Amino acid sequence: xxxxxxYFLNCFIAAFALTALASVAVAQNFKRPAPTPADWAxxxxxxxxxxxxxxxMGAPPPAASKPAGGSSPTSSFSDLFPHLTLTPAYAAxxxxxxxxxxxxxxxxxxxxxxxxxxxxxxxxxxxLLTPGQVTIVGEAFSIIRHIYTDGRPLPxxxxxxxxxxxxxxxxxxxxxVESVGFSPLTTIDFITPHSDKMRILERFRLTxxxxxxxxxxxxxxxxxxxxxxxxxxxxRHRSWTIAEYICEENNRNFVDRSGKAGINLTxxxxxxxxxx
Amino acid sequence: xxxxxxxxxxxxxxxxxxxxxxxxxxxHHGFAVFDTSSRRTISGTVKSFEWxxxxxxxxxDVHNPNGGVDTWGFEGMSPNFLGRRGWxxxxxxxxxxxxxxxxxxxxxxxxxxxxxxxxPNGEELVMxxxxxxxx
Numbered sequence: 001x002x003x004x005x006x007y008f009l010n011c012f013i014a015a016f017a018l019t020a021l022a023s024v025a026v027a028q029n030f031k032r033p034a035p036t037p038a039d040w041a042x043x044x045x046x047x048x049x050x051x052x053x054x055x056x057m058g059a060p061p062p063a064a065s066k067p068a069g070g071s072s073p074t075s076s077f078s079d080l081f082p083h084l085t086l087t088p089a090y091a092a093x094x095x096x097x098x099x100x101x102x103x104x105x106x107x108x109x110x111x112x113x114x115x116x117x118x119x120x121x122x123x124x125x126x127x128l129l130t131p132g133q134v135t136i137v138g139e140a141f142s143i144i145r146h147i148y149t150d151g152r153p154l155p156x157x158x159x160x161x162x163x164x165x166x167x168x169x170x171x172x173x174x175x176x177v178e179s180v181g182f183s184p185l186t187t188i189d190f191i192t193p194h195s196d197k198m199r200i201l202e203r204f205r206l207t208x209x210x211x212x213x214x215x216x217x218x219x220x221x222x223x224x225x226x227x228x229x230x231x232x233x234x235x236r237h238r239s240w241t242i243a244e245y246i247c248e249e250n251n252r253n254f255v256d257r258s259g260k261a262g263i264n265l266t267x268x269x270x271x272x273x274x275x276x
Numbered sequence: 277x278x279x280x281x282x283x284x285x286x287x288x289x290x291x292x293x294x295x296x297x298x299x300x301x302x303x304h305h306g307f308a309v310f311d312t313s314s315r316r317t318i319s320g321t322v323k324s325f326e327w328x329x330x331x332x333x334x335x336x337d338v339h340n341p342n343g344g345v346d347t348w349g350f351e352g353m354s355p356n357f358l359g360r361r362g363w364x365x366x367x368x369x370x371x372x373x374x375x376x377x378x379x380x381x382x383x384x385x386x387x388x389x390x391x392x393x394x395x396p397n398g399e400e401l402v403m404x405x406x407x408x409x410x411x
Contacts, residue, residue: 103308110330122303123356139356140303243356250328252351253305261308265387267335267347268326 030152035131043129047173047206052242053234054124084192085226094192102259105190109254110247112141114162114186115179115200116216120232126242134168134175142245147177154180162186164200175204188218188228195222210236304330304354310379310389322372323347327355327365334368334390336376350378350390353403367401368393374401 086094107113119125121140128135132150137143147168158165158181168177179200188194198220207213211233218228252264320338332352337345352358355365368374373396378388393401 104305107303108305240360243359245329245354245356247304247330249330250326250333251330252333252349253330255305261305263309263351263381263387265349265381265385267349268324268333 030148030150032132032150032152039131043131046129046170047175048209049127049129049134049175049204049206049212051236051238052124052126052240053212053236054240055120055122055232056235057122084188084228085224086192087223087225090193090223097191097193100259101191102255103261104253104255105187106185106255107141108261110141110251111185112143112162112247114182115164116218116230117187117189118143118145118163119202119214119216120230123245124237124240124242125234134177137242139242139245141247147175149175154178160184160196171203173205175202177202177204188220188223193223194218194220197221198223207233210238212236307379307389309382311382312379315377315391316380316388317375317377318348319373319375320348322368322370322374324370325365325368329354329356332358332390334374334376334393336374338386346386348376349387350376351387352390358403361403363401363403 105113112118113121118138118141121138123138123140125139126137128137132148134147134149136145136147138145143163145163145166147166149168149170152167154167155165160181160183162183162185164179164181166177166179168175170176177200179202180198182194182196182198182200184193184196186194188198198218201217201219203213203215205213212235214232214234216230216232218224253261254264255261318336318338320336323335323337326333326335332355334350334352336348336350338348340346355363358367374393376390377392377394378390380388390403392403395401
């Protein structure tokens with residue numbers, strides 16, 4: 001009996017190990033089948049997200065473009081300076097951070113913002129649809145988001161990254177995107193930290209042929225006492241293309257380790273001795 | 277309020293409440309280093325115009341009271357932003373005479389945040405608040 005018990009225990013351990021290995025393999029090596037002509041044709045039936053989009057600058061959002069939630073779109077101050085409802089623990093964390101906050105975020109040193117901030121930039125985005133994937137090219141900081149719509153699951157234990165790991169599916173005419181696994185270097189807003197349990201849900205849909213609504217819901221059981229929801233309205237520009245944005249090309253701004261912001265005002269190609 | 281937020285709010289208020297410019301300012305950095313309490317003007321000759329990210333830079337040779345010339349640097353919006361609002365890398369050329377309106381540096385060094393510029397013929401060059409050239 002003892003022998004048999006040990007045998008079964010070993011079998012159990014082996015089976016468990018194999019299952020664990022298999023699930024890791026599935027998560028990391030999801031194999032997308034080669035696209036068929038039917039897969040390419042199916043794209044034509046989806047809402048046309050292709051092209052270059054930008055949040056209109058200074059213009060009020062179109063009145064007709066109400067997001068699914070019913071509240072009015074907030075391409076406005078409340079978007080720029082969101083009010084987060086924090087848990088007591090994270091409210092205390094934020095207070096401590098604010099007491100010694102840097103004069104500029106790390107973007108001054110050319111570190112891109114992560115999600116969700118990278119989707120709120122005053123620069124355009126290009127959407128690309130291919131079988132099993134939606135790709136978003138963000139001009140600011142020359143970033144790319146890959147959203148897998150091929151049926152793969154979200155990873156159980158993703159490596160943390162700036163934009164997270166994203167999967168999407170179509171709910172009628174709405175692209176629903178779930179993202180998990182965010183780097184601790186990123187923040188919910190300019191300064192508020194998140195936990196490793198932050199999840200972001202985005203709903204993308206067209207509200208008229210050249211207007212896109214993006215509703216973003218951030219949840220984090222450790223940091224947020226209530227979901228943080230924003231709405232953005234983007235306009236399509238058929239004649240625009242995405243331009244290069246190499247932040248390190250000529251970045252004269254900096255924020256140092258002590259949090260002090262500064263600018264390098266040395267003129268190009270000349271020494272300061274010219275200035276007399 | 278955090279210093280970052282203060283700086284960003286200031287940026288928003290400064291540009292006549294334009295959300296667009298506040299967003300623009302928030303993309304890369306705030307206004308902590310600039311003295312935004314007053315707009316200053318300075319006249320000179322364009323030495324060079326850097327059409328680069330994350331900011332364009334106007335380098336201006338300005339006569340100083342000692343009979344010499346100082347080179348001042350003015351940070352502008354990105355080429356991506358300006359390129360969609362009528363600017364090109366040749367909008368300012370070496371030798372152009374301009375009067376720049378700007379926010380100076382808090383530490384008094386020779387430079388600042390470019391707001392507008394005027395040519396001798398009265399033509400005004402605007403960076404913030406310009407409309408995009410395509411809908």
